[in-house]
Amino acid sequence: MLELRGVNAGYGTFQALFDVNLDVKAGEAVGVIGPNGAGKTTLMRIISGLIRPSRGSIKMEGIDVVATPSHKIVSLGIAHVPENRRLFPRLSVDDNLKMGAFMKEARARYAERLDVVFELFPRLKERRHQMAGTMSGGEQQMCAIGRAMMSNPKLLLLDEPSAGLAPVVVQQVFELVKRIRASGLTVLIVEQNVQQVLKVVDRAYLIEAGTIRASGTSAEMLASDTVKEAYLGV
Numbered sequence: 001m002l003e004l005r006g007v008n009a010g011y012g013t014f015q016a017l018f019d020v021n022l023d024v025k026a027g028e029a030v031g032v033i034g035p036n037g038a039g040k041t042t043l044m045r046i047i048s049g050l051i052r053p054s055r056g057s058i059k060m061e062g063i064d065v066v067a068t069p070s071h072k073i074v075s076l077g078i079a080h081v082p083e084n085r086r087l088f089p090r091l092s093v094d095d096n097l098k099m100g101a102f103m104k105e106a107r108a109r110y111a112e113r114l115d116v117v118f119e120l121f122p123r124l125k126e127r128r129h130q131m132a133g134t135m136s137g138g139e140q141q142m143c144a145i146g147r148a149m150m151s152n153p154k155l156l157l158l159d160e161p162s163a164g165l166a167p168v169v170v171q172q173v174f175e176l177v178k179r180i181r182a183s184g185l186t187v188l189i190v191e192q193n194v195q196q197v198l199k200v201v202d203r204a205y206l207i208e209a210g211t212i213r214a215s216g217t218s219a220e221m222l223a224s225d226t227v228k229e230a231y232l233g234v
């Protein structure tokens with residue numbers, strides 16, 4: 001579904017990603033792990049077109065993402081849930097969800113998408129008239145994911161969905177990821193919470209200083225000495 005080849009990217013003269021190759025197959029959940037500043041968020045940004053690579057190719061179902069204008073990338077089926085959620089805090093849950101269905105095709109299927117989101121996250125239906133900024137951290141994450149799902153994506157990019165949440169809520173967020181996966185959506189998820197994320201993904205990539213250092217199935221990553229020493233504290 002998604003294929004990155006030889007991707008370099010950065011900010012001005014600063015290079016944040018070096019020769020990145022990455023694949024996500026349809027129906028898979030794939031994790032991206034690594035330390036602070038490794039380039040994980042940058043990776044998500046180049047896939048959703050927020051920034052452009054300086055070299056290399058990105059293809060979504062064979063279509064060149066780099067050549068696609070930013071506002072059309074959602075139409076390729078890519079939806080990005082950014083770090084820190086970025087909800088509209090003073091708007092209701094309903095209005096936040098509406099913002100996720102701004103493309104013409106999504107607008108036409110608004111009611112149908114809303115049903116899908118409410119079925120997956122019944123809590124959002126209960127709270128649909130509440131101001132998003134007054135909901136709990138876990139509920140806000142649900143709302144951010146729900147908003148992304150309003151565009152009827154094929155690939156969901158989740159950037160640190162558990163960041164800043166209390167441990168019990170972190171558990172709930174990983175349960176959400178499992179549910180999304182079971183609904184058939186393909187997921188690429190960035191996480192600091194290595195132990196947890198490896199329980200919900202099929203495969204993962206370890207990125208350090210902008211370079212992919214290791215990749216493999218969750219079982220392989222859990223057994224890898226590099227991952228164990230640096231990220232699992234064993």
Ligand SMILES: Nc1ncnc2c1ncn2[C@@H]1O[C@H](COP(=O)(O)OP(=O)(O)OP(=O)(O)O)[C@@H](O)[C@H]1O
Nearest residue numbers: 011014016034035036037038039040041042043192
């Ligand atoms: N807008 C920006 N302008 C300049 N440099 C940036 C910008 N965003 C990120 N960087 C730099 O790019 C590098 C990679 O950052 P990135 O946010 O991708 O890392 P990360 O792995 O997501 O880190 P974290 O886990 O801390 O969120 C860092 O050195 C960061 O300072």
